[in-house]
Amino acid sequence: MPISAIILAGGRATRMGGVDKGLIQLHQKPLIQHIIDRLQPQVDEILINANRELIQYQSLGYPVFSDESPDFIGPLAGFSLGLQNAKHQLVLTAPCDSPLFPFNLAQRLTQALEVHHADIAVPKVGADVHPVFSLCRKTVLSDLTAFLSNGGRKVNAWQKSLNYIEVDFSDQPDAFLNLNTAEEIKGVRLL
Numbered sequence: 001m002p003i004s005a006i007i008l009a010g011g012r013a014t015r016m017g018g019v020d021k022g023l024i025q026l027h028q029k030p031l032i033q034h035i036i037d038r039l040q041p042q043v044d045e046i047l048i049n050a051n052r053e054l055i056q057y058q059s060l061g062y063p064v065f066s067d068e069s070p071d072f073i074g075p076l077a078g079f080s081l082g083l084q085n086a087k088h089q090l091v092l093t094a095p096c097d098s099p100l101f102p103f104n105l106a107q108r109l110t111q112a113l114e115v116h117h118a119d120i121a122v123p124k125v126g127a128d129v130h131p132v133f134s135l136c137r138k139t140v141l142s143d144l145t146a147f148l149s150n151g152g153r154k155v156n157a158w159q160k161s162l163n164y165i166e167v168d169f170s171d172q173p174d175a176f177l178n179l180n181t182a183e184e185i186k187g188v189r190l191l
């Protein structure tokens with residue numbers, strides 16, 4: 001089944017001193033390019049959610065969508081944009097600051113989604129759930145719109161209100177490492 005993906009690069013990056021995380025260099029290329037390189041073989045379409053440095057993001061050659069709300073509402077704004085603009089019925093979400101996610105992420109999430117007839121699949125490692133990575137059906141858009149309209153902002157609260165499955169990735173314990181500081185970026189080793 002074809003999959004669209006949206007890369008979430010629309011955050012404020014407060015822990016990174018406000019620098020746009022997706023454009024920070026990691027091993028001679030922007031962090032977002034590492035995400036694109038891992039997504040390309042796994043999905044059929046890539047979209048980007050960004051709110052700053054739009055020309056730089058557009059230069060990557062993928063459609064770029066900015067949050068519709070002037071108030072920063074967090075990752076769910078990107079989820080909403082992905083669900084609204086994706087060509088395909090399955091939408092994978094991925095943050096721009098986790099360059100080690102599995103090369104089989106889409107395949108494993110799709111399998112769990114289908115086997116469990118779920119609306120959304122989210123990876124976990126041990127007890128740690130990684131809700132900003134997810135695979136969901138476009139049919140959840142109306143639920144997300146209602147959740148946001150009622151002031152909801154927590155990704156996992158919205159996800160758990162749906163037919164939701166967690167998928168174990170404990171065989172790849174560092175796969176969802178999130179880079180929030182310059183020191184973390186300097187210390188990362190690509191797999």
